[in-house]
Amino acid sequence: MALAIPLVWADDHRLHAPSAEIWVGVRTPAAETPARADAIRSTLLEAGASEVAATPHDDASLEAVHDSSLLAFLASAWADWDAAGLPADPGQDQVVPYIFPHPGLMGGLEPALPAATWARPGAFCFDTMTLIGPGTWVAARAAADAALTAADLVTGGAPLVYACCRPPGHHVTRTAYGGSCYLNNAAVAAQQLRAGGAARVAVIDIDAHHGNGAQSIFWERNDVLTASVHIDPATGWFPHFLGGEAERGDGAGLGSNLNIPLPPGARDGEWLRAVDVLVQTARSSGAEALVLALGVDAAGGDPESPLDVTVRGFREAGRLIGQPGLPVVVVQEGGYDLAAIGRLVLATLEGLQEGHGNA
Numbered sequence: 001m002a003l004a005i006p007l008v009w010a011d012d013h014r015l016h017a018p019s020a021e022i023w024v025g026v027r028t029p030a031a032e033t034p035a036r037a038d039a040i041r042s043t044l045l046e047a048g049a050s051e052v053a054a055t056p057h058d059d060a061s062l063e064a065v066h067d068s069s070l071l072a073f074l075a076s077a078w079a080d081w082d083a084a085g086l087p088a089d090p091g092q093d094q095v096v097p098y099i100f101p102h103p104g105l106m107g108g109l110e111p112a113l114p115a116a117t118w119a120r121p122g123a124f125c126f127d128t129m130t131l132i133g134p135g136t137w138v139a140a141r142a143a144a145d146a147a148l149t150a151a152d153l154v155t156g157g158a159p160l161v162y163a164c165c166r167p168p169g170h171h172v173t174r175t176a177y178g179g180s181c182y183l184n185n186a187a188v189a190a191q192q193l194r195a196g197g198a199a200r201v202a203v204i205d206i207d208a209h210h211g212n213g214a215q216s217i218f219w220e221r222n223d224v225l226t227a228s229v230h231i232d233p234a235t236g237w238f239p240h241f242l243g244g245e246a247e248r249g250d251g252a253g254l255g256s257n258l259n260i261p262l263p264p265g266a267r268d269g270e271w272l273r274a275v276d277v278l279v280q281t282a283r284s285s286g287a288e289a290l291v292l293a294l295g296v297d298a299a300g301g302d303p304e305s306p307l308d309v310t311v312r313g314f315r316e317a318g319r320l321i322g323q324p325g326l327p328v329v330v331v332q333e334g335g336y337d338l339a340a341i342g343r344l345v346l347a348t349l350e351g352l353q354e355g356h357g358n359a
């Protein structure tokens with residue numbers, strides 16, 4: 001049976017091709033590469049998926065979840081870096097932060113935007129691994145457009161749509177980027193579903209890493225439930241400072257955030273029980289539509305996580321998420337095993353279609 005879930009695609013993802021990540025001060029090979037999305041696309045097309053081109057959306061859709069100062073920084077960061085001569089001296093051709101307005105530095109004072117071009121990235125970026133090159137903004141914008149296009153299709157009545165977003169997005173907060181992410185595609189999609197008339201939406205994040213971005217963006221809101229299963233950051237994994245089960249939201253959003261951290265080596269059984277809890281929580285929250293932040297880096301063999309989920313596990317996760325019969329916007333997040341990424345995404349989408357029974 002051909003895959004009935006359409007693939008929303010933007011060629012412009014290839015314009016973002018970071019040559020490295022700076023990790024503990026060392027230049028290491030980039031894990032988040034153009035080959036990832038190209039591998040997923042060819043697997044899905046082979047499985048008979050139809051392809052829809054991402055359509056451009058205006059900045060209002062981004063401003064609903066991101067500060068305009070973050071958007072303005074991202075849009076001009078590389079051009080500013082280049083204009084400041086940094087590619088020639090000291091010889092860094094991508095935007096990398098070096099000083100951060102750490103809360104312990106500022107003591108509660110509001111940081112002003114630094115005059116020096118090389119000091120500005122730290123005001124918006126929380127790690128050293130998320131580099132900006134000449135095509136990063138156009139690519140990140142295209143990924144958000146893919147998520148928005150998928151959300152529009154779902155608002156228009158499509159039951160299940162997959163957006164092949166790259167670069168990924170789930171680590172980005174309202175004001176700060178990092179974790180190989182620049183714009184929070186899943187949050188943008190959730191907000192777009194709300195604007196399209198869904199009274200409540202749930203973001204279910206099964207990427208191996210904590211979905212700290214949507215957690216933060218919707219922290220005080222109860223119209224968007226955020227729920228994430230991930231490698232326990234307390235066992236030594238990114239994003240290190242967030243992702244514990246005590247984080248439940250605040251104010252009106254208290255109880256509308258759910259984290260299920262798992263230990264290294266967790267396999268299908270434990271992971272699927274957690275996925276099921278996320279799905280049941282989304283269902284009982286009254287969500288009328290779901291956003292699935294689909295990272296496949298929880299798979300055994302992925303270089304960026306010690307979780308040990310199989311292809312069958314991902315298929316079953318898809319089935320569980322499809323079962324409530326809610327419309328789902330699927331947004332691509334991580335997954336770094338190039339040999340496996342296509343079949344992991346395909347298995348999840350096949351499971352989703354099967355569980356939904358209505359694609």
Ligand code: SP5
Binds near residue numbers: 023029168295297
């Ligand atoms: C979207 C997504 O999955 N982002 C996760 C990024 C987590 N990266 C953490 C990298 C930690 C250091 N890895 C060492 C290998 C350096 N190439």
Ligand code: ZN
Binds near residue numbers: 209295297
């Ligand atoms: Zn991840």
